[in-house]
Amino acid sequence: MAQLQPYKGGYYLWKYVPSVEAAAIFCVLFLFATAAHSWRVWKTRTWFCIPFAIGGYFEVIGYATRAAAHDRTGKLMPYAIQNQQILLAPALFAASIYMTLSRTIRSVNGERYSIVRAxxxxxxFVLGDVLSFVVQGSAVGLMVTGGNNAVAGQWIVVTGLLIQMIMFALFGLTALLFHVRMRRDPMGLRSQRQTTAAVNWERSLHMLYGVSVLVMVRSVFRxxxxxxxxxxxxxTHEWTLYVFDSVPxxxxxxxxxxxxxxxxPSRGWEEVCEPLRRLSGQRLESK
Structure with missing residues (x-):
């Protein structure tokens, strides 16, 4: 049975023995989700979503390393890698989320309704996200050294997370004001109905609201x-990470x-089922 091991001088990197089962489950779940995103980015040539897919790979590496750390709680590298990858992944998600709004605004020719030029x-917002990413990333090395450096590293991470929260709050306000102003202008609604690329513009905004709230909740927890x-x-309690970070x-x-x-237009789960239906049809025809 794995036991908690000290790193150096009696300093413990972990406050508990990480669960290999929980880490493995989320590693597999994020692997499937990341593979699905990577396939869709390649298929649709939606290159601005590449950071989102990279964030998924960060999650996969983070939870795989976390599972490996189960029997290595006294080793520095597994702790540092899983901490860094899981901590920074949402910043990469945010980059694609920010870019989605500007493309949604352009798709309905709605630049005049946005408080910020598209x-x-x-x-x-991407520059703010990069700043948050750099600030958080710069603190990872300090956090694993213990003592005053670890305390300084924690407060640097808090600063990076606060930057991320502020940017998301401003982003949400920008999206909401655009949405309200677009809906209030009958001319804007008529023009967007004539734009085939903008059929689902409100659905895209609703999606952005949902993911932004989840990232914000996770950042508050962190x-x-x-x-x-x-x-x-x-x-000191592992379940909090999975409930307030992994699941969101x-x-x-x-x-x-x-x-x-x-x-x-995306057909969601239908795209996953379609190859299976074709394969079943081919088998029936062969019989």
Whole structure:
């Protein structure tokens, strides 16, 4: 049976022995979700969603390493890798989420209804996301050293997460104001009905609201986790990570895949079932 092992000088990287079963389950789930996203990005040539798929690979690596750390709680690298990958993945999700809004606005010729110019919208929010990513990533090395450096690293991560939360709040406000102004203008509604690429513009906005709320909830949890510190309840009880981080991020991937911001309408689960139906049809014809 695996036991908690100290790293150096009696310093414990983990406050519990990580569950190999839970980590393996989420590793497999994220692997399937990431493979589905990668296939759809390639099929639709929706290259701005590549960061989203990379974020999925971050999750896969993070949970695979977490499972491997079950018997290596005294080793630095497994702890650092899983911590970094799981912590930074949502920042990559956010990059594609931000870019989806500007493309949705352009698809309905709705630039005049946005409080931020469409070409600047992506730059502002993606730059904020990159800043959040860099700030959080720079703290990973400090967090595993213990002592004052670990405390400093935790507060740097909190700063990066707060940047992410602020950007998401501003992003949500921008999307909501665009939505309201578009709906209030009859001319805008008539023009968007004539745009074939904009058939599902409101559905795309609803999708963005949903994933943004989930990322925000996860970020709030992470801020609380790091403020309470290594002896706080979240970092000493593993279930909190899975409930407030793993599950929300998996749901984000599922929602984004189901209502994928493709140039053509997405049929969601029908695209998965279609090859199976064709294969069944071919077998019946052969008989």
């Amino acid at each position: 070409d600047w919208l992506t730059r502002i 801020v609380i986790e790091f403020i309470l510190g290594p002896d706080g309840y979240p970092l 991020m998996l749901v984000v991937m599922i929602i984004f895949w189901q209502w994928f911001p493709s140039p053509r």
